[in-house]
Amino acid sequence: MNRNKYKILIIEDEENIRNFVRAVLQAHGYQVLCAEKGEDGRMLFESHGPDLVILDLGLPDMDGIQFIKDVREKSKAPILVLSARSNEMDKVQALDLGANDYVTKPFGTAELEARIRSALRNSSRYGNPGSVQPGRGSKGKLEIDYDARRVFVEGREVKLTQTEYNIVVFLVGKTGKVMTYAEIIQEIWGWNGPGSIKKLQVNMANIRKKIGERPGDARFIHNELGVGYRISVEEENHY
Amino acid sequence: MEWKERGCDILKTSILMVGALGSSLFIQKQFKTQFLIPMILALAVILVSLLTQGYVYGIVSSLCSVLCLNYAFTFPFFRFNFSIPENMFSAVLMLSLTLITSTLTVKLRRQEKERAEIEKERMRANLLRAVSHDLRTPLTTIYGSSSALIEDYGKLTEEQHIELLEGIREDAQWLIRMVENLLSITRIGGADVKLITTSVVLEELVDSVLVKFRKGFPNQAVEVSLPEEFVCILVDPVLIQQVLGNLLENAVLHAKGMTRLSLNIYRKDGQVIFEVADNGIGIPPELLGNIFTGYHSQRGMNSGMYYGMPFGYEKRDVPVDNQKKSMGIGLSVCATIIKAHGGEITVENLPKGGALFRFAVEECG
Numbered sequence: 001m002n003r004n005k006y007k008i009l010i011i012e013d014e015e016n017i018r019n020f021v022r023a024v025l026q027a028h029g030y031q032v033l034c035a036e037k038g039e040d041g042r043m044l045f046e047s048h049g050p051d052l053v054i055l056d057l058g059l060p061d062m063d064g065i066q067f068i069k070d071v072r073e074k075s076k077a078p079i080l081v082l083s084a085r086s087n088e089m090d091k092v093q094a095l096d097l098g099a100n101d102y103v104t105k106p107f108g109t110a111e112l113e114a115r116i117r118s119a120l121r122n123s124s125r126y127g128n129p130g131s132v133q134p135g136r137g138s139k140g141k142l143e144i145d146y147d148a149r150r151v152f153v154e155g156r157e158v159k160l161t162q163t164e165y166n167i168v169v170f171l172v173g174k175t176g177k178v179m180t181y182a183e184i185i186q187e188i189w190g191w192n193g194p195g196s197i198k199k200l201q202v203n204m205a206n207i208r209k210k211i212g213e214r215p216g217d218a219r220f221i222h223n224e225l226g227v228g229y230r231i232s233v234e235e236e237n238h239y
Numbered sequence: 240m241e242w243k244e245r246g247c248d249i250l251k252t253s254i255l256m257v258g259a260l261g262s263s264l265f266i267q268k269q270f271k272t273q274f275l276i277p278m279i280l281a282l283a284v285i286l287v288s289l290l291t292q293g294y295v296y297g298i299v300s301s302l303c304s305v306l307c308l309n310y311a312f313t314f315p316f317f318r319f320n321f322s323i324p325e326n327m328f329s330a331v332l333m334l335s336l337t338l339i340t341s342t343l344t345v346k347l348r349r350q351e352k353e354r355a356e357i358e359k360e361r362m363r364a365n366l367l368r369a370v371s372h373d374l375r376t377p378l379t380t381i382y383g384s385s386s387a388l389i390e391d392y393g394k395l396t397e398e399q400h401i402e403l404l405e406g407i408r409e410d411a412q413w414l415i416r417m418v419e420n421l422l423s424i425t426r427i428g429g430a431d432v433k434l435i436t437t438s439v440v441l442e443e444l445v446d447s448v449l450v451k452f453r454k455g456f457p458n459q460a461v462e463v464s465l466p467e468e469f470v471c472i473l474v475d476p477v478l479i480q481q482v483l484g485n486l487l488e489n490a491v492l493h494a495k496g497m498t499r500l501s502l503n504i505y506r507k508d509g510q511v512i513f514e515v516a517d518n519g520i521g522i523p524p525e526l527l528g529n530i531f532t533g534y535h536s537q538r539g540m541n542s543g544m545y546y547g548m549p550f551g552y553e554k555r556d557v558p559v560d561n562q563k564k565s566m567g568i569g570l571s572v573c574a575t576i577i578k579a580h581g582g583e584i585t586v587e588n589l590p591k592g593g594a595l596f597r598f599a600v601e602e603c604g
Binding site for chain 2: 088106108111198201202204205208214215216217218222223225226
């Protein structure tokens with residue numbers, strides 16, 4: 001069971017939630033550190049250097065957003081945010097500041113575990129096989145020939161426009177992380193004006209169609225309604 | 240909204256006054272008599288006071304009538320004359336007429352508003368009672384099963400452990416769905432409607448709904464058909480997801496004998512039509528009329544307020560005290576959300592069996 005020795009820090013003020021998350025993670029062979037308050041969390045983060053942080057945004061002693069900011073100044077360890085359904089703006093803000101993903105409360109343990117695996121696998125600390133690099137690379141069913149700027153799905157080439165190709169490469173480079181509309185638009189077009197989101201959505205619709213993703217059955221591009229997109233190679237639809 | 244109402248009031252006032260003055264002029268010319276004219280003008284002023292908000296329009300139109308009466312319809316004709324006491328007297332009469340009518344109208348409107356407020360409050364209380372009852376059953380399971388597990392862990396077989404835990408999980412999931420519905424209701428049911436409408440890509444919305452649905456019901460396939468082209472709709476995405484989720488879930492939980500569940504979406508006249516259909520046993524005809532009204536159709540009942548009432552599909556062959564799987568709230572939430580979007584949700588039984596729920600939302604340009 002102990003094949004992975006990833007260290008995970010949980011910062012959550014609800015004791016019951018902390019307990020069950022810890023139980024699940026320990027059962028899956030992770031090393032788990034727990035903090036009830038943001039300040040304790042920060043100290044544990046400094047002293048232990050965890051591989052991943054699970055962070056509740058509503059902490060009693062400090063704003064979770066502030067914690068993300070502080071961590072991002074010195075570390076790239078993935079941060080998984082636990083959020084309530086009503087706080088759409090908080091989610092986007094957390095993601096824009098560098099959080100990798102979010103899980104909405106209440107969540108199932110299978111879902112949480114899948115997100116953790118996905119974030120760890122693509123954590124830059126352990127090499128990022130999907131980042132833009134010369135040669136060829138593959139992510140799940142997708143294969144990218146970076147030199148020739150060509151994309152293949154299950155061995156068959158798909159014809160993407162320049163913009164579509166750029167989006168795919170950018171998202172693949174950030175596999176496992178939710179990229180907000182603003183982040184993608186900034187990267188692809190360099191500026192964010194009225195109608196930008198729609199332009200992105202149209203491009204995404206074309207990409208989905210071309211690589212054969214059907215609504216409800218998308219295994220590769222996960223859309224986070226009102227927030228952004230995430231590329232995943234985990235079988236997250238199968239809890 | 241306010242300036243629109245104001246414009247409407249101004250329009251009503253002008254039409255009534257012009258009409259009254261026009262007919263007065265006509266009568267004066269045709270019948271050579273003046274005694275009908277004050278009555279026509281008084282009628283116009285009363286109508287204005289009745290049909291508009293507040294006092295302003297009534298007073299303006301009564302002043303206007305007095306001036307016209309003075310100018311056009313009393314001797315000397317087509318000249319103002321304020322020296323005749325009779326004219327001043329008619330002005331006072333006209334004004335008091337206006338004030339009395341306006342006061343009565345305003346009072347009436349206030350009473351109506353109060354009554355609506357009381358009705359809303361009563362509905363909210365009923366909902367609260369229904370919900371509290373609904374919450375008690377799953378909580379009993381969760382509390383009881385977990386206590387049993389802790390206290391008698393060693394005495395129970397492993398099979399029993401799993402059975403109890405499954406009960407806990409199932410009822411907790413039910414509670415989650417219930418709470419999501421309540422959150423949606425409170426967002427709409429407040430003093431003013433808080434829809435956060437944005438332009439949503441249809442395909443992405445459907446994807447999110449299906450992904451979520453599959454988490455809850457991994458073994459139920461949904462046949463989906465939607466337009467090939469890129470379509471955006473103007474909706475509150477969280478709430479519309481809730482509607483579609485509720486409808487799909489309702490079919491799974493209550494359409495007995497269902498083998499096919501379909502979600503069919505198409506465009507029609509600038510609208511996007513959503514249809515959720517199943518081929519189960521359909522809805523008993525006597526429930527078709529009030530399937531969406533759920534809790535609010537029951538008036539002033541005692542603690543058993545919604546026992547055996549049409550609460551969705553679910554009431555048939557469910558024992559009276561086993562109400563926890565009721566979808567009444569789910570379907571009323573659907574109706575409330577669609578209504579807040581300016582549409583209507585309908586249901587019909589299909590000739591080949593099963594039920595079809597349909598609603599439409601605006602496409603955005």
